Amino acid sequence: MSIGRDGIAGLVLLAISLVLLVKSFQLPSLPIVPVGPGFYPAIVLSLMAAASALLVLQDLLKRRAPAGVGDAPRRNYRLVVIAFAIVGAYVVLLPLLGFRVATVLFVGALQAALDRPRTVRQWVVLATIALGTAAASYFIFERYLLVLLPRGAWTGF
Numbered sequence: 042m043s044i045g046r047d048g049i050a051g052l053v054l055l056a057i058s059l060v061l062l063v064k065s066f067q068l069p070s071l072p073i074v075p076v077g078p079g080f081y082p083a084i085v086l087s088l089m090a091a092a093s094a095l096l097v098l099q100d101l102l103k104r105r106a107p108a109g110v111g112d113a114p115r116r117n118y119r120l121v122v123i124a125f126a127i128v129g130a131y132v133v134l135l136p137l138l139g140f141r142v143a144t145v146l147f148v149g150a151l152q153a154a155l156d157r158p159r160t161v162r163q164w165v166v167l168a169t170i171a172l173g174t175a176a177a178s179y180f181i182f183e184r185y186l187l188v189l190l191p192r193g194a195w196t197g198f
Contacts, residue, residue, distance in 0.1 A: 043104060044100060044101065045100050045103070047100040047103075048096070048097050048100030048104075051093045051097035051100060052097055054093040054096070055093035058093060059086075059090055061086050062086040062090060065082040065083045065086060066083065067079075120155070124151065124155075128147075128151075131144075131146075131147040134147075137194050137195050137196075138195060138196055139190075139191055139192050139198050140175075140190035140191045141175050141179055141198065142193060142196055142198075143193070144171075144174065144175040144178060144179075145171045145174075146171075148170065148171040148174045148175065149168065149171035152167050152170065152171065153167060
């Protein structure tokens with residue numbers, strides 16, 4: 042059984058994440074703070090290792106499938122360019138509008154570009170996800186982790 046490009050990438054990322062995961066457990070713990078400096082990197086690296094292992098497994102299973110099953114989808118370079126433009130606009134607007142407003146616009150625009158809503162209900166779901174993502178990110182980073190997020194020059198927040 043051969044392994045493809047996705048499988049090789051998965052193996053490389055799995056190896057990197059496992060090596061760094063071991064290193065994160067070796068970080069010294071602080072006696073004052075219950076959560077040490079390696080806590081959050083360990084979570085992220087564990088998720089990265091799991092996703093990498095799933096990528097390897099998916100590649101191996103795809104190679105076992107009979108011909109015609111799981112054919113590659115048509116490439117959409119136009120969508121790739123649009124996604125890069127949306128990310129670029131987010132980077133430009135972040136210092137002007139601030140994290141909260143720019144993130145709502147970014148998430149909403151990227152969702153709409155990937156799968157354009159066709160009904161009012163789908164637009165409401167898109168707006169809810171965009172607002173929820175920005176709010177959850179804000180409360181986790183700004184309020185819980187005490188990370189200062191960019192304030193907007195135009196908005197002040």
